[in-house]
Amino acid sequence: MNNRLVVSFFILLALTVPQVGVMSSMAADALPTAKSRLVAAAAEARRWQADAILVAVETSTAEPDGSAYSWMYLYSSQAGKQQAAVIVDEKGEVTLMPSPATAFRKPLGEFVDSPMAMAAAIAAGMKTNNFGMKMSLTTSERAEWFMSDRDYGYTIDAVTGKFVRKEE
Numbered sequence: 001m002n003n004r005l006v007v008s009f010f011i012l013l014a015l016t017v018p019q020v021g022v023m024s025s026m027a028a029d030a031l032p033t034a035k036s037r038l039v040a041a042a043a044e045a046r047r048w049q050a051d052a053i054l055v056a057v058e059t060s061t062a063e064p065d066g067s068a069y070s071w072m073y074l075y076s077s078q079a080g081k082q083q084a085a086v087i088v089d090e091k092g093e094v095t096l097m098p099s100p101a102t103a104f105r106k107p108l109g110e111f112v113d114s115p116m117a118m119a120a121a122i123a124a125g126m127k128t129n130n131f132g133m134k135m136s137l138t139t140s141e142r143a144e145w146f147m148s149d150r151d152y153g154y155t156i157d158a159v160t161g162k163f164v165r166k167e168e
Contacts, residue, residue, distance in 0.1 A: 029090070031067035034059070034114040037088035041073035044086045044094045049077035052084070055104035059114075062147065064128035066115030076105055108143045112161035117145035121154035124163045 034057050045052035052075040059068035070089040077083070083099040122128060127149040143158035155164040 031063060031069060031090055032071065032088070032092075033067050034071055034111075036113075037071045037092070038073070040088050040092060040094050041071070041075075041086040044096050045073070045075040045084065048075070048084050048086075048096055049080045049082075051079045052077050053107040055083070055106065055108060056102070057108070057111075062114070062118065064118065064122070066113070066118035068114070074099060074102065074104060108158070111143050111158040112145075112156075114145070116161040117156045117158065118147065120156045120161055120163045121145075121147050124154055124166055126152070126154050 038054075038057075042052075042054065045054070054073060055076045056074035057071060058074075059071050061069040068090075070087055073086045073088070075084050075086060083101055083104075085097045085099045087095045087097070089095075118128075126147065144164065145156040145158050147154050147156075151168065153167045155167075156162065157164050
């Protein structure tokens with residue numbers, strides 16, 4: 001057998017085995033919900049700008065139970081005329097990044113947590129095993145959770161947790 005092939009196999013094995021251990025230990029731990037990381041995000045945003053207000057929340061790693069590996073909280077500062085994204089991962093580590101200005105400017109206020117919003121979307125027919133499932137809390141006339149499967153987008157009222165609409 002080619003020595004280079006044997007070495008490559010053992011390098012690949014050495015890189016893969018620790019990842020399998022990490023994934024199985026992560027599966028044993030409950031992933032955070034949007035609200036479970038909100039306090040850490042808000043504290044970081046206040047360190048950034050004292051008048052920071054939460055204007056959007058999203059994740060691209062949503063699980064069928066409404067938890068996720070990381071959450072991004074978008075904060076806006078009227079005084080500073082700027083925005084920042086605060087990202088909190090599954091370990092609770094917080095990262096703040098300046099963000100370009102967005103249309104999101106109104107404070108979100110109270111909202112239902114991500115598991116309740118996800119459950120409402122699933123009850124409305126969302127298929128959680130498709131790629132591209134993403135969940136975000138957006139502002140318009142009312143705060144709304146939005147998530148999608150491969151075929152449809154689902155909107156949930158973020159204050160009540162009630163299903164609003166399903167769109168192609």
